[in-house]
Amino acid sequence: MNHRQCDISASTQGELGILATLPRPVYGHVLGINNRAIGFPHSHAWAQFSYATEGVLEVRTASGRFIAPPLRGVWIPAGTEHSVYCSAYAQLRSLYVDPGAISFSWPECKTLTVSPLLRELIREFSEMPVEYDEQGSQGRLVSVLLDQIGLAAEAGLSLPWPRDVRLQAICDDIQEHPENRHTLIEFSQRLKLCERTLSRLFMQQTGMSFRQWRQRSRLLFSLSLLAKGERVTDVAIACGYESMSAFIVAFKEQMGVTPKELFPTHG
Template sequence: MPPKGQKTTVRRRIPGLPSLPRPLYGRTESLPNRALTHHHSHPWVQLSYAIQGVLEVHTDAGRFVAPPQRAVWVPAGMPHRVFSSPHTEMRSLYLDCSVTAWAAEGCRVLEVSDLLRELIRAFSTLPVEYDETGADGRLAQVLLDQLAAAPQVDLMLPLPHDKRLQQIYRNLQTHPEQPTTLGQWSQRLGVSEKTLSRLFLHDTGLTFRAWRQRLRLLGALAPLEQGQRVTDVALACGYDSTSAFIAAFRQQFGATPGEFFRG
């Protein structure tokens, strides 16, 4: 759900790095428009982080969403695409596998503490070939230690693999406000409602209703971060009232929209 007046999406270029100059490498980027990269992978780990804006990393498993104070950990070799909202300020990190032996497998969203945020900011100002044996190298090691300790947060939408469910996903991704029930979808797709319900649980681990609510709420993060009114975002997500939207948001994220972005 792109913010109002920001429907143009530009293709973002992927840097051509034959290898990392250091085991921990930082990249700074300002993206004034909505941007995306094509499907790609790296031989190293990527931490996609934005001090401003909302990032989405799409893999075959799902959509991983990172508003400010969160970051997406993408394992080496995992095919993915990265989407960013307008006016995103990225501070990406690339990590050689030799310094991430502690990392769990799989793509995930991490919480970025105040300390970790400031370490990433400071690291982004260092020269590319910083002195690994001096103060810069020690800062890099503390940054790695904080990444290893960063807790995982549930900001992921699992994607279905069944082709019939993918039709539902594509439709709701474009029109999250539509109230079509699973029974109505079953009529459109020529399959029983019981079968669709079973497929949703099998492919996503969620009921259709819970999955649709998560899709709507994750899609609400970018326009909220851009400053759109909560009432407008609630209606665009298919909620009849602002209070119902705020209650669902609090249930999903443990905070109201205002508290979430103030944090």
């Protein structure tokens, strides 16, 4: 992903420090500091749910990369160290949630589908006062909002990240140069490992084969290019596909929709 430059000043970090506790069980005003991409590793005592109303959002943790194109969001459990990036011109919506306010327990980050109802609930909540009335209609809206997050379907747009530094070097190479078509044999020769050992390591540490991991990495990388309005043909080439049709087939298999269906304003 071509990430937006994160401008985190000392004053911004100071504002974040103010939120030692949340003013209400859910915090997420439209003008809040939580709607900026924080590109350095950090954690907090509350859970976080973020999505991009426009553009593409990426959350990175030690265990993986979690990507959210439009109508997808990322759930980040309390205490999880993470960094947040987004494509150029992305517009973020984020909620900070007191762990005691939720009935579900998700120990790991995950990408979720944002239904039309959930999207409208978040939009309405973002316009409410920070210290909303917990006992009235605003409090009831928050309860429904949290219920809808808990019921949201998992989107599966994540990329497991290996712990082995040798595999990390391969993964970094693939992400920086998605157009390259280096084979597993070539990577194994570079690392002085036999192909079978490298293949086994990939499966053990990511739960995916080398081929599966690379394809998902390429497809997730394509999201930021599509969000910018680049032509599908150009995106396919940039992601290492031999043809636009092969890219579209792989994209729909992974995303459930075609590139044009996910980004309907682009050709």
